[in-house]
Amino acid sequence: MSKADAAAAILWVGATFYALFGGADFGGGLWDLIAGGPERGERPRALIQRSLTPVWEANHVWLIFVLVVLWTAFPSAFSAIFTTLYVPIALAALGIVLRGAGFAFRKSIVGLQGRRAMGATFAISSVLTPFFMGTVVGAIASGEVPAGGNGDAFSTWLQPLPLLIGAMFVASGAYLSAVFLVGDARRAGDAEMERYFERRALGAAVVAGAFAVAGLFALHSEARYVFDRLTSQGLPLVILSLVCGAVLLAVLLRGGRRPLRPLAAGAVVAVIWGWGVAQFPYLLPTSLRIDQAAAPDPTMTIIFIVFAIAAVLVLPSLGLLYTLAQKDLLESEH
């Protein structure tokens, strides 16, 4: 493995963590959005808020990690992506601001009116942000980003595949979130909420699966390189994802109380790495290879050192945060 390939793998690791944890936080926003009026939605919203409050900022940092690794290790790819897909990227940035601010303000503001306005801001932008991020990924996968950048501002991502990937991002975030919330409800001994989010996890799994199948067709017509590799080199990962998804569905349908989170995470992680394998050796299929975009070796060495420090310091700290949160030692209502 070359240094550039290793840096690309680190980029993918960051993207995986972001998709899992950041994605689930966005999914929580979607469930908040469609939880109904203040009274009907009170309990699910309370559970969502308790789950998200101590962790969403730390989860968000994975996005910064991905951006920083991208522009440091592969500066020309960063610039090509940002000069082409600036419309969905700017909209995602707007969504990030509104999501975070809306969520933080809702807890601290007084008055139902203000809370509902902040809650709506949080919840709507929780849906739009992953959608636009998905269109960016979809446009990259379908080879719409030229190596030199400055691709068309709209036709590059307003295509079936990027839009489908956008929808898939939203659905898989919702799926992850529902599965995580099932666990939180179990821990809280809240059987009603457990069933509530089990039903939603099932629904989201079906929707995400449908988008994935539609995405495969779109991939076939719009992103042949990625499609061909996904169905050859990437096939084991696709199958792994399908198996995880199917087992999870079976467990949910039979109402078993087996741990769901590893299965849900496995399904999503396998897709992300399947995409990575399918794109290899390109960062921007098929115009920019990983080695062409790579920064000089000493820069890559710093990326490795930073990643090693992250593995030694950040991951255990994140583990501590999650453990404390799961043991209810962190209170969202001070």
Place this chain on the structure above:
Amino acid sequence: MPPLDPLPLAASASNLLAAREQMAFTLGFHIVLSCLGVALPATILVANYIGLKKGDEAAIELAKRWSKAMAVTFAVGAVTGTVLSFEFGLLWPHFMDRFGAAFGVAFAIEGIFFFLEAIFLAIYIYGWKRLSGWAHFWSGVPMFVTGIGGAFSVVAANAWMNQPQGFTLNAAGKVVDVEPLKVLWNPATGYEVPHMILAAYMVVGFLVASVYAVGMLKGRRDRLHRLGLLIPLTIGLIATPIQLFVGDTAARAVADHQPAKFAGMECIQETGGHQTEYVGGVCTSDGVKAAIPIPDLDSFLVGFSADTKVTGLNDIPADERPPANTFLHLSFDLMVGIGTALLGLGAWFAWVWWKRRDIPKTPWFLRAVAVSGIGAIVALWCGWIVTEVGRQPWIVQGYMRTSEAVTDAKGIWFSFGLVLLVYAALGTTAILVLRSMSRRWREGGESEETGAPYSPPAEAAP
């Protein structure tokens, strides 16, 4: 580019202005919040420590309240900081394309600090109830360390833009080799980093103190207000004299490293010794008008001798001179002026405290503290104006012009307009939220509890 087609040039010139305005505005907004991220943890920990050590309920209550306020400001800071990293690509893609491999190194390190800060901040903020006193205190200590580390990395990246080194370019201008340590420890790191960290402590110290000064002026003279004034004010007052020393060193280094910036901010037209220091005024090509002149002082400040030769704008090529010299000059003077005034405030306080172990009795002292927070923020903005506008027309001093870095994307004026609207709403709501929190604390004593997002406070619930 076809030489006789004025339109792309005009479009990119317009893009440049819009992009610079948007960057300046979003950075100016974020930097206040990042000061809170850097220096509020230490302030809170001091109160927490006093509270635990002396069993002081008021100090613990202050630490709790400040950490709740920090939960709000950190969230807003996290998202506005994210906007800045998006803007690197949205506004300055050619800068990142050419130099990301070099100065990205600093941001990669910053990523670690931001991560750890976000994690331990969450543990500390939400750990008040269930973690035991000292365990909880120690869970907050990483916030203090990572705040400083994060500030170091980000400001080192900016210092590198002012004093770029540690990279090799090939004939095509592409970075082909990088020496990461030289990138991080560039000549400007040594003064920019401490200048900014001290600025953060001054902003937080005076800003938090000003909140309690206002409360005391309204007649709230309990122990909570007294401590709420004394703890942050002491931090700000310790930082101030060090800051004046660091800032003075920085100005001399800028005169040496970036003579164009120094000539612009001091409005020096002709190279030579015996330069007059002008306080205030309007900078014109004939020198400074309507200012207070102090003969020889500028030369003396640069080299401790009236004979010190200082480079004037006449020795800087016309297309490498910084713009808006009056604006630069007044920003610099205002920053120094506010810093000096804060030093005076500190001397006043220290004198009275030494004499009577009490804060000065006159309401004028509280009034001065009440405006010191805003003053420190204005000084912070002025400092960044001098750093950033003074570096123009360069984005990477001597290597890349800002006009070469800017995006060709359309709609930057539109995005700037949108940013203004969204940030106006964001800033207003944040202030309203913080004010309503403080009102609830005053009325309810203990903090409110909410069971669910849209339910009434828990005390009222059945």
